[in-house]
Amino acid sequence: MKLNWYLQKNGKEIEIKEVEKKVKEELKNEGYKTKDVQDVKIYFNADEGIAYYTALFTEMRSKSGKIVLF
Numbered sequence: 001m002k003l004n005w006y007l008q009k010n011g012k013e014i015e016i017k018e019v020e021k022k023v024k025e026e027l028k029n030e031g032y033k034t035k036d037v038q039d040v041k042i043y044f045n046a047d048e049g050i051a052y053y054t055a056l057f058t059e060m061r062s063k064s065g066k067i068v069l070f
Helices: 016-029
Strands: 006-009 012-015 037-045 050-057 062-068
Touching: 006 016, 012 016, 016 037, 016 050, 016 062
Parallel strands: none
Antiparallel strands: 006 012, 037 050, 050 062
């Protein structure tokens, strides 16, 4: 069984997997390597149309950012 998750607001939608992909791309573009990422938390704020994230790295560093959804 395949599950697909979507966030909808005001007639617009985005697949959750697409948000995950955008977060990974942003981290990669800033020079972070996937193997160094220990944990990523993504928080959706539908009212703002933004997903906020925090990435924790193996060296106990962290990075926060945001992805515009709509």
